[in-house]
Amino acid sequence: xxxxxxxxxxxxxxxxxxxxxxxxxxxxxxxxxxxxxxxxxxxxxxxxxxxxxxxxxxxxxxxxxxxxxxxxxxxxxxxxxxxxxxxxxxxxxxxxxxxxxxxxxxxxxxxxxxxxxxxxxxxxxxxxxxxxxxxxxxxxxxxxxxxxxxxxxxxxxxxxxxxxxxxxxxxxxxxxxxxxxxxxxxxxxxxxxxxxxxxxxxxxxxxxxxxxxxxxxxxxxxxxxxxxxxxxxxxxxxxxxxxxxxxxxxxxxxxxxxxxxxxxxxxxxxxxxxxxxxxxxxxxxxxxxxxxxxxxxxxxxxxxxxxxxxxxxxxxxxxxxxxxxxxxxxxxxxxxxxxxxxxxxxxxxxxxxxxxxxxxxxxxxxxxxxxxxxxxxxxxxxxxxxxxxxxxxxxxxxxxxxxxxxxxxxxxxxxxxxxxx
Amino acid sequence: xxxxxxxxxxxxxxxxxxxxxxxxxxxxxxxxxxxxxxxxxxxxxxxxxxxxxxxxxxxxxxxxxxxxxxxxxxxxxxxxxxxxxxxxxxxxxxxxxxxxxxxxxxxxxxxxxxxxxxxxxxxxxxxxxxxxxxxxxxxxxxxxxxxxxxxxxxxxxxxxxxxxxxxxxxxxxxxxxxxxxxxxxxxxxxxxxxxxxxxxxxxxxxxxxxxxxxxxxxxxxxxxxxxxxxxxxxxxxxxxxxxxxxxxxxxxxxxxxxxxxxxxxxxxxxxxxxxxxxxxxxxxxxxxxxxxxxxxxxxxxxxxxxxxxxxxxxxxxxxxxxxxxxxxxxxxxxxxxxxxxxxxxxxxxxxxxxxxxxxxxxxxxxxxxxxxxxxxxxxxxxxxxxxxxxxxxxxxxxxxxxxxxxxxxxxxxxxxxxxxx
Numbered sequence: 001x002x003x004x005x006x007x008x009x010x011x012x013x014x015x016x017x018x019x020x021x022x023x024x025x026x027x028x029x030x031x032x033x034x035x036x037x038x039x040x041x042x043x044x045x046x047x048x049x050x051x052x053x054x055x056x057x058x059x060x061x062x063x064x065x066x067x068x069x070x071x072x073x074x075x076x077x078x079x080x081x082x083x084x085x086x087x088x089x090x091x092x093x094x095x096x097x098x099x100x101x102x103x104x105x106x107x108x109x110x111x112x113x114x115x116x117x118x119x120x121x122x123x124x125x126x127x128x129x130x131x132x133x134x135x136x137x138x139x140x141x142x143x144x145x146x147x148x149x150x151x152x153x154x155x156x157x158x159x160x161x162x163x164x165x166x167x168x169x170x171x172x173x174x175x176x177x178x179x180x181x182x183x184x185x186x187x188x189x190x191x192x193x194x195x196x197x198x199x200x201x202x203x204x205x206x207x208x209x210x211x212x213x214x215x216x217x218x219x220x221x222x223x224x225x226x227x228x229x230x231x232x233x234x235x236x237x238x239x240x241x242x243x244x245x246x247x248x249x250x251x252x253x254x255x256x257x258x259x260x261x262x263x264x265x266x267x268x269x270x271x272x273x274x275x276x277x278x279x280x281x282x283x284x285x286x287x288x289x290x291x292x293x294x295x296x297x298x299x300x301x302x303x304x305x306x307x308x309x310x311x312x313x314x315x316x317x318x319x320x321x322x323x324x325x326x327x328x329x330x331x332x333x334x335x336x337x338x339x340x341x342x343x344x345x346x347x348x349x350x351x352x353x354x355x356x357x358x359x360x361x362x363x364x365x366x367x368x369x370x371x372x373x374x375x376x377x378x379x380x381x382x383x384x385x386x387x388x389x390x391x392x393x394x395x396x397x398x399x400x401x402x403x404x405x406x407x408x409x410x411x412x413x414x415x416x417x418x419x420x421x
Numbered sequence: 422x423x424x425x426x427x428x429x430x431x432x433x434x435x436x437x438x439x440x441x442x443x444x445x446x447x448x449x450x451x452x453x454x455x456x457x458x459x460x461x462x463x464x465x466x467x468x469x470x471x472x473x474x475x476x477x478x479x480x481x482x483x484x485x486x487x488x489x490x491x492x493x494x495x496x497x498x499x500x501x502x503x504x505x506x507x508x509x510x511x512x513x514x515x516x517x518x519x520x521x522x523x524x525x526x527x528x529x530x531x532x533x534x535x536x537x538x539x540x541x542x543x544x545x546x547x548x549x550x551x552x553x554x555x556x557x558x559x560x561x562x563x564x565x566x567x568x569x570x571x572x573x574x575x576x577x578x579x580x581x582x583x584x585x586x587x588x589x590x591x592x593x594x595x596x597x598x599x600x601x602x603x604x605x606x607x608x609x610x611x612x613x614x615x616x617x618x619x620x621x622x623x624x625x626x627x628x629x630x631x632x633x634x635x636x637x638x639x640x641x642x643x644x645x646x647x648x649x650x651x652x653x654x655x656x657x658x659x660x661x662x663x664x665x666x667x668x669x670x671x672x673x674x675x676x677x678x679x680x681x682x683x684x685x686x687x688x689x690x691x692x693x694x695x696x697x698x699x700x701x702x703x704x705x706x707x708x709x710x711x712x713x714x715x716x717x718x719x720x721x722x723x724x725x726x727x728x729x730x731x732x733x734x735x736x737x738x739x740x741x742x743x744x745x746x747x748x749x750x751x752x753x754x755x756x757x758x759x760x761x762x763x764x765x766x767x768x769x770x771x772x773x774x775x776x777x778x779x780x781x782x783x784x785x786x787x788x789x790x791x792x793x794x795x796x797x798x799x800x801x802x803x804x805x806x807x808x809x810x811x812x813x814x815x816x817x818x819x820x821x822x823x824x825x826x827x828x829x830x831x832x833x834x835x836x837x838x839x840x841x842x
Contacts, residue, residue: 057569120558121542123696126584137541139567146560146567163547275544279698284705
């Protein structure tokens, strides 16, 4: 293919999203560059003892804790044409990482990846007619040198489990004990014989509560709806409502009760951040709602940019692989995108449906109830690409049902796929 | 003042806005850093023969053309406490630049300015409690080294006469003659004996038309409303409606007529760009509408950031000086900002008024009719700062009236202020 017609892809991040994008982009004959700020592939799936900042002064990316096992079955992970193989239905972190490394090797992706390169800024090049391109400023972290490059397409795969969201309770700064966000949690050892307060009731909250209950002197969980706290049968667990105030040695709750504690663990979720996207890209992020995105993935203001992995409460690797294949259909011109106004109308209809269901702003990308598998079907049908196997939905649904019943032990289940459906 | 309480200001750009901000910020005892990507102060007011890209590969900032004279009287320029002195009511570019240089010298501003430093990216530091700060990545252009710094306040003064907006007419790329935007216009000499088409009817359009009419073989002006073209009595001038198509050697218009031309000059305005502002700053720019800004200047999502100089069709230096003094009142804590919801409501009311007046989206910051001086009064009253002198409004109004009557000669008027009002 002649130099002038070879398209250039910039992919931000070599995690589960970036690897899939790199593979599918490379399959089109394009020139691909993946910028990865760490020294290895895997993104979220890389475990490191490190917390805080790395040796380049960048915030540590991964929130992975020791002994993490997946919270959905292996059959709902993997990519469309790459199975995640494990002896267990719920594989451990190392197995997921090995699978990703194997995938990178199989598709010879390392030839495209620039490790220890941080994407600093992405701006559209205005005023260059229909063939609008992207200017990307990248910092080689080892040399602390900046380079300015141009690309035809940008696929943003920076993950959204990196920037902790911590509620601003009064008195927080005066607390004399340990306060950490689950982002910085690695294992429960340091909480031995401590009085621990855990804030939140999501996936990391339950994992961390179960591990901490084994070693802590006491464990209290605060959540705005204490009935929603489902951590199984933890003997030491006390549940409390929302925090009203933090004191130097404890916490007061909105029901007037108080506890003494030496550790507060915030399992309060993450903030979607895109530090490297200039406002000139036409993307707005407000309370984890990213707009305007066609099908939650293509930047309507500059449709040669995709933001991969924005929807959550899903089967992330399968979804990102589907999104990558979806975008490539349009980037290569195999399919033509609808008009700008049609894309906006499609997005608006999805938003309206979410508002109708009473979802708050921060859940405008959450794939609740039937939305998840409808979304996957919609992506596949719209772009004419291979859909997910029907087993994925069945496995996911069964896993959620089992988790609800027995959050402590559901990962010991073993599922097996029998036949095609 | 102790190190820990000295506030740090980051000011982007050492033009008319940045110099005023630097002076007022420094007056509070703060530590000020002004990042200026060129080697001199003055921003828009610096004339350079250079067009395209500078020696560092950056787009040339200034749109200044040779022999430009101000389009408003000197009494409406200057700052609140710094007069722009000139023998003429409408000073030339060199006089405005000298005044700015003198102001910088008077207030010893060069000690704060880092020349040939490009601000690459600004992001808020999340999760650091109430004392939220800014991370700024700056490139020393001479060394091509990046540095990461932290600041308490950011004042963005990058101007908005740098990124040309060029309409995308069909056939544009096949035109064999010269096409330039007024951003790259320096003088009319090169249009001698050419058949020139000029697109637009604003300030630069009239200046460039008057200069070009003296040397060109023919001069045609295209504007969607030909009745609005007021360039005085130019003998060679022909007016045409909107372009429908560009051919290799000429242009067709929506009324079915066509001309042959060898030069097209686009006086079609500028795009507001903030390449260095990350989407994480919570600022959205859509069709030159910047949101959410309290009083068109303070970032409501992160009120320790100001975007100076956004409103247009105004007395820019006076306005920016007023905005700088306005912001400093809040940054120092002399005044407290209203609540977030009150700021949003205030902004919404202004928007509603603009929509009621039928203004298009791209004019959401245009100070039309009575809006300009009401805006200045509002800023002064709200923050309790010294308002503009009443003469400014009178001078401005008289200038606009005279310009309408005689666009070719209004700059030869001489005004004199007699008494206080």
